[in-house]
Amino acid sequence: MADVEEKTPLVAQQQTEDQQDKKSLGLGDCVSMVMSMAIGIGIFIFPNQVVVQTNSGGLALILWACAGVVALLGSFCYTELASRIPGNGGEFIYLKEIYGDKTANTFLLVCAFIKYPAVTVIVAQASVAYLTGAITSTSLAPMHVTLVAMVMILVVCVVVGVSTRAVSILIRILNTFKIIGLVAIIAFGVYSVTTATPDHRRDIMMPRLNFHNSTTDVRLVAYGFFGCVSSYDGWNTLSMVAGEVMNYRRNLPLGNTIALTGTTALYVAASTSYLIVLPEHLMKTSAAVASDLGKFAAGRVGEMFMVWCVESSAVATVTALAICNSRLLARAALHNQIPSVFSLSHRTLATPVFSVALHLVISMAYCFITSIQVIVTVLVIVSWWFYLLCFVGILLLRKRGTPSSTKFQIPILIPGFLAVFSLALILSPLTIPGETRVSFAVSVGLLVGLYGVSILTANGGALPGWAVMSRASHALTARVEQRCNVLRTESV
Numbered sequence: 001m002a003d004v005e006e007k008t009p010l011v012a013q014q015q016t017e018d019q020q021d022k023k024s025l026g027l028g029d030c031v032s033m034v035m036s037m038a039i040g041i042g043i044f045i046f047p048n049q050v051v052v053q054t055n056s057g058g059l060a061l062i063l064w065a066c067a068g069v070v071a072l073l074g075s076f077c078y079t080e081l082a083s084r085i086p087g088n089g090g091e092f093i094y095l096k097e098i099y100g101d102k103t104a105n106t107f108l109l110v111c112a113f114i115k116y117p118a119v120t121v122i123v124a125q126a127s128v129a130y131l132t133g134a135i136t137s138t139s140l141a142p143m144h145v146t147l148v149a150m151v152m153i154l155v156v157c158v159v160v161g162v163s164t165r166a167v168s169i170l171i172r173i174l175n176t177f178k179i180i181g182l183v184a185i186i187a188f189g190v191y192s193v194t195t196a197t198p199d200h201r202r203d204i205m206m207p208r209l210n211f212h213n214s215t216t217d218v219r220l221v222a223y224g225f226f227g228c229v230s231s232y233d234g235w236n237t238l239s240m241v242a243g244e245v246m247n248y249r250r251n252l253p254l255g256n257t258i259a260l261t262g263t264t265a266l267y268v269a270a271s272t273s274y275l276i277v278l279p280e281h282l283m284k285t286s287a288a289v290a291s292d293l294g295k296f297a298a299g300r301v302g303e304m305f306m307v308w309c310v311e312s313s314a315v316a317t318v319t320a321l322a323i324c325n326s327r328l329l330a331r332a333a334l335h336n337q338i339p340s341v342f343s344l345s346h347r348t349l350a351t352p353v354f355s356v357a358l359h360l361v362i363s364m365a366y367c368f369i370t371s372i373q374v375i376v377t378v379l380v381i382v383s384w385w386f387y388l389l390c391f392v393g394i395l396l397l398r399k400r401g402t403p404s405s406t407k408f409q410i411p412i413l414i415p416g417f418l419a420v421f422s423l424a425l426i427l428s429p430l431t432i433p434g435e436t437r438v439s440f441a442v443s444v445g446l447l448v449g450l451y452g453v454s455i456l457t458a459n460g461g462a463l464p465g466w467a468v469m470s471r472a473s474h475a476l477t478a479r480v481e482q483r484c485n486v487l488r489t490e491s492v
Contacts (some may be wrong), residue, residue: 035179039263045310055213057275060224065268068232071235078236086243089240109332110446110447113450116328118375120321121363125149134306157360161346186270226425330342341354374439
């Protein structure tokens with residue numbers, strides 16, 4: 001799938017562009033960006049699933065810590081890529097330089113049509129189920145969860161289409177509650193330990209952190225570990241804005257190190273709090289583990305506070321995804337990968353209203369997939385396929401002798417290990433019979449199909465009827481631009 005082409009290197013051109021970029025992000029900005037993206041709703045909802053898979057509190061904590069190490073090593077790989085291929089854009093510019101336009105455009109389409117809509121649906125449905133479970137102590141029917149999640153996505157997309165600036169401020173406020181909620185979970189744990197009697201700490205709390213009865217099923221451990229790794233998704237955030245980082249030789253690696261080390265410490269501390277505060281049976285069966293901890297530690301007030309923090313995190317995530325994906329879709333329209341009408345922005349609101357609407361439609365379609373596990377599996381496979389290409393890309397760049405602007409170079413074993421890890425993660429669904437294997441086949445089909453779209457759009461001029469379709473698309477765009485208060489956005 002990765003089309004390695006003979007071409008003039010883009011590094012010199014991108015270095016010139018990098019010098020022209022406005023350097024505005026300091027070390028503190030780098031740390032806050034990575035932590036705000038890496039810390040998601042997963043730590044509030046899924047830690048008990050890791051305990052269920054491992055059947056051991058101690059082993060679960062080890063998995064959370066190891067997942068943090070994997071995320072940190074991945075960020076180091078992307079720091080080297082940023083030093084060899086300077087500029088903004090992350091995976092898109094790395095894949096473009098290493099493998100060519102078709103692979104980079106396939107990545108863009110995968111993010112726009114699979115990754116961002118899928119994450120939107122996962123977070124929306126999980127937050128709705130969490131909210132109803134915490135408030136009513138009962139579970140809504142799956143169809144009702146889907147309908148409420150669709151309403152949530154609709155409202156968010158309408159707001160995003162009206163004002164991006166106001167929404168950006170809202171995201172910052174909501175992300176603050178996310179961090180406060182995580183700190184509160186840790187504080188509940190510290191308070192429980194310090195106020196417990198010595199006998200209770202020795203006989204009840206501490207045994208929950210040991211390795212007794214740990215599962216010996218490697219597949220279950222791997223499944224739990226991959227769940228932990230997914231909770232750190234966002235470790236590659238700085239690569240998207242590397243060209244805007246001041247003193248990037250220092251701030252890129254240091255920012256990632258501080259942010260991901262801090263995130264790992266928070267995750268391990270929060271998971272420890274869950275284990276020592278909640279009774280074992282509740283820890284394994286809870287559908288709303290954070291709110292149950294709040295209730296157990298501070299009654300109804302603590303429960304509702306944690307619900308508010310979880311929902312704030314969910315709304316912030318869904319909103320940020322709508323903003324990002326609408327811009328990706330607009331860029332795809334500018335590159336003629338989808339009809340050019342989706343590149344139009346509202347003149348007054350300055351928002352890409354058509355691409356926001358397209359994101360809404362795609363996300364709504366994902367809502368009708370009955371199994372959330374299918375969505376998760378497809379998301380993991382397609383995401384880690386491109387991570388794999390980037391890790392292998394480091395080896396290819398070294399072989400080609402592509403210079404590094406910062407002399408930052410990681411040991412060769414790190415990208416090699418992460419490439420093997422990525423491949424194992426991609427192939428892991430084949431070890432589990434049932435719908436996970438179907439999900440693997442669907443993922444492969446989607447990757448091949450979208451790669452085919454990239455080939456068609458790259459070679460469109462040679463295809464029968466392509467010129468007719470292209471003229472029709474541009475004519476429709478021109479007509480909409482004339483009749484509506486919109487204009488074509490040349491840079492997104």
